[in-house]
Amino acid sequence: MTKDAPHREATQFEIFPDRLHLRRSDPTRNLHRFYLMTVQRDLFGGATLVREWGRTGSRGKLRVEHLRDEGEAVDALADIAKIKRKRGYLYRAVDRDGRTLDFMLSAKRDKAAARRFFKRAISTNGTPDRVAIDKSGANLAGLQAVNVIRKFTVSGRLIRIMQSKYLNNMVEQDHRFIKRITRPTLGFKAFHSAAATLAGIETAHMIRKGQIAANGKTGFQQFASLAA
Known part of the structure; x- marks a missing residue:
């Protein structure tokens, strides 16, 4: 069976009504990642939920979701925060x-x-x-x-x-x-x-690992046939 991740990996979780910031760091694996989510007002009375993620110190990736108003955006942020806190x-x-x-x-x-x-x-x-x-x-x-x-x-x-x-x-x-x-x-x-x-x-x-018979197929072809 597997066990929980070792304590050398540090995770920081900060949440406010209009902002969520998650940082994960493990120097032994050169792992430094961030996930940032903010609620911002637009010029038309609505609101946007802005998500940024990637390696710490880089620009990372960006996704903007347009919502009806600031209240809806805050609720969406809160829902995602609950999911981020859950562990499996x-x-x-x-x-x-x-x-x-x-x-x-x-x-x-x-x-x-x-x-x-x-x-x-x-x-x-x-x-x-x-x-x-x-x-x-x-x-x-x-x-x-x-x-x-x-x-x-x-x-x-x-x-x-x-x-x-x-x-x-x-x-x-x-x-x-x-x-x-x-x-x-x-x-x-x-x-x-x-x-x-x-x-x-x-x-x-x-x-x-070769557990599934190839029958002359590439790994991608094997996976595709199983997923079909």
């Missing part, structure tokens, strides 16, 4: 050879979410002899709950649980590919769009 957790499982077994985006990181993911992964790939996870108490509780169910309803064969940062390194190394793509985005606008985007990234990663 990406559950991932890989085998000893580094192949992706399953993944699931969850709004919460708790026992219920972990149990749901483990049950789904086992249903799809079969029961493993052992599972290595990080030090998360929620992941441990979720897997223990699965073992309880197996003890009384299945064959009685339990899954050996191994909590070790060292043993979990394979998942962490594999997860870097996903983080390298998602971190610069500074978040997603909605949970469903985040789930769809991450599913596409995971699928592309599986193609890159």
Whole structure:
């Protein structure tokens, strides 16, 4: 399983009625990103919601959305601020050879979410002899709950649980590919769009690792045929 981002990455979040400023910095990865959103009045009595994002110190990208009045623009800013504050957790499982077994985006990181993911992964790939996870108490509780169910309803064969940062390194190394793509985005606008985007990234990663039969197709052709 994956774990939360290390504390070396700093995120600053400032919000006012007509202004939102998000900064993310990690010197060890040369990551310095910003997201700025402001409400501005136009010359015709309306208002605009101006969004700027990119690398700190650069001009970045600009998007302007025209709204009926300042009140509507402030409400839109507040709605986006709520979304930016939300955090999700990406559950991932890989085998000893580094192949992706399953993944699931969850709004919460708790026992219920972990149990749901483990049950789904086992249903799809079969029961493993052992599972290595990080030090998360929620992941441990979720897997223990699965073992309880197996003890009384299945064959009685339990899954050996191994909590070790060292043993979990394979998942962490594999997860870097996903983080390298998602971190610069500074978040997603909605949970469903985040789930769809991450599913596409995971699928592309599986193609890159050779998990999907090429049949003479390029990686792009494989992805396009799966998305059709």
